[in-house]
Amino acid sequence: MFIFKRVLVVSGILVPKSTALPLRHFSAPSCLRSPKRNSPYSSVDSERYSSLVKSVMSTRVSSQTPETLSAEDEHMYGPVIKAQTPPRTEVRTPKTLHPFLNCEDAGEPEDAESGPPVRIGINRGQGRSSVPSVTRILQQTLSQEQIFYLERWKRRMIAELGEEGFREYSQNLFRQGKRFHSALEEILTSDPSGKDKSVSETAEYPPDIQGYMESVSHILRDVTAVRAIESTVKHETLNYLGVVDCVARYRGVLCVIDWKTSEKAKPFLSNTYDNPIQVAAYAGALNNDGNYKYQVESGLIVVAYKDGSPAHAHQLSPELMLDYWKTWLLRLEEFTEQRSIQASGASSENR
DNA sequence: GGATCCTTCTTCTTCTTC
Numbered sequence: 001m002f003i004f005k006r007v008l009v010v011s012g013i014l015v016p017k018s019t020a021l022p023l024r025h026f027s028a029p030s031c032l033r034s035p036k037r038n039s040p041y042s043s044v045d046s047e048r049y050s051s052l053v054k055s056v057m058s059t060r061v062s063s064q065t066p067e068t069l070s071a072e073d074e075h076m077y078g079p080v081i082k083a084q085t086p087p088r089t090e091v092r093t094p095k096t097l098h099p100f101l102n103c104e105d106a107g108e109p110e111d112a113e114s115g116p117p118v119r120i121g122i123n124r125g126q127g128r129s130s131v132p133s134v135t136r137i138l139q140q141t142l143s144q145e146q147i148f149y150l151e152r153w154k155r156r157m158i159a160e161l162g163e164e165g166f167r168e169y170s171q172n173l174f175r176q177g178k179r180f181h182s183a184l185e186e187i188l189t190s191d192p193s194g195k196d197k198s199v200s201e202t203a204e205y206p207p208d209i210q211g212y213m214e215s216v217s218h219i220l221r222d223v224t225a226v227r228a229i230e231s232t233v234k235h236e237t238l239n240y241l242g243v244v245d246c247v248a249r250y251r252g253v254l255c256v257i258d259w260k261t262s263e264k265a266k267p268f269l270s271n272t273y274d275n276p277i278q279v280a281a282y283a284g285a286l287n288n289d290g291n292y293k294y295q296v297e298s299g300l301i302v303v304a305y306k307d308g309s310p311a312h313a314h315q316l317s318p319e320l321m322l323d324y325w326k327t328w329l330l331r332l333e334e335f336t337e338q339r340s341i342q343a344s345g346a347s348s349e350n351r
Numbered sequence: 352g353g354a355t356c357c358t359t360c361t362t363c364t365t366c367t368t369c
Contacts, residue, residue, distance in 0.1 A: 142362095145363085149363060151362095170360070176359085177359035181358080232357090
């Protein structure tokens with residue numbers, strides 16, 4: 001096992017790619033946001049210990065060097081296997097920085113928030129069959145690191161539950177997620193103004209989602225002016241589509257909202273993996289879809305818990321949305337490249 | 352009515368010491 005891990009580390013599979021963006025969100029307690037501030041070293045009299053620090057730093061304590069360590073590793077574990085594709089450590093930028101907002105649609109009609117929420121169904125019957133979805137693009141462009149950890153998790157779960165048990169477990173997670181979404185849809189459609197969210201706290205729900213609904217009830221109190229529910233958005237220039245869970249105001253800010261259920265606590269935005277990219281992709285599509293006459297600059301990821309403990313709400317500022325929009329454009333470029341490679345491979349096979 | 356699509360979820364080193 002140890003040898004295996006060494007090889008992976010050296011080959012770069014475990015080296016994080018630059019998909020993780022800086023942690024900047026509204027819900028992190030300040031004490032957790034800046035752990036360095038509370039470092040025990042901050043109280044150390046640095047002048048008093050400066051000579052000691054200098055002497056330690058200037059003296060080679062060990063006779064080992066990177067070269068001797070490499071030689072030792074090779075002796076113990078065999079020659080180092082290097083990855084064919086080295087990890088990308090540089091900060092990547094999209095080849096074309098498509099705008100997140102559509103300036104032509106910036107004007108917002110006064111009565112935009114008065115009607116019921118829209119729900120545009122998916123329509124693939126009119127030549128849309130080749131338009132890829134946000135979910136598919138994200139799934140097909142996962143990093144090697146993400147694939148590694150997901151497969152490891154799956155292997156461990158199957159070892160614990162068996163193939164059939166794992167299938168049931170996965171189906172159950174999906175079922176709960178779907179029912180949770182349906183219940184929210186019902187609440188928000190029946191009360192889009194947001195005046196009476198108490199319905200969510202008193203109503204009875206199926207036992208498997210009761211906790212999730214309790215978990216999210218304090219968030220729903222801050223959701224108003226629901227404009228869209230489970231509605232299809234399509235980027236007219238970039239040619240991708242998706243289905244937004246909800247477009248509404250959260251604490252007065254118009255957001256694309258994504259509801260999530262989770263077994264593990266996700267108190268930080270960084271715990272939500274690709275969810276912020278998904279939200280930015282939806283918002284960018286909505287902003288460039290003629291069916292929607294307004295622009296959305298912010299996003300919200302709500303993570304609900306089965307035991308009813310308060311859901312975490314990660315609000316993405318316009319600045320952060322732009323960062324994730326760039327990450328999305330990179331993923332989209334990667335997907336398009338993959339597709340063209342596959343297409344050229346298929347055409348050469350047909351010859 | 353059946354088939355297909357979009358979603359629904361899942362990941363983050365590991366051990367020792369205090």
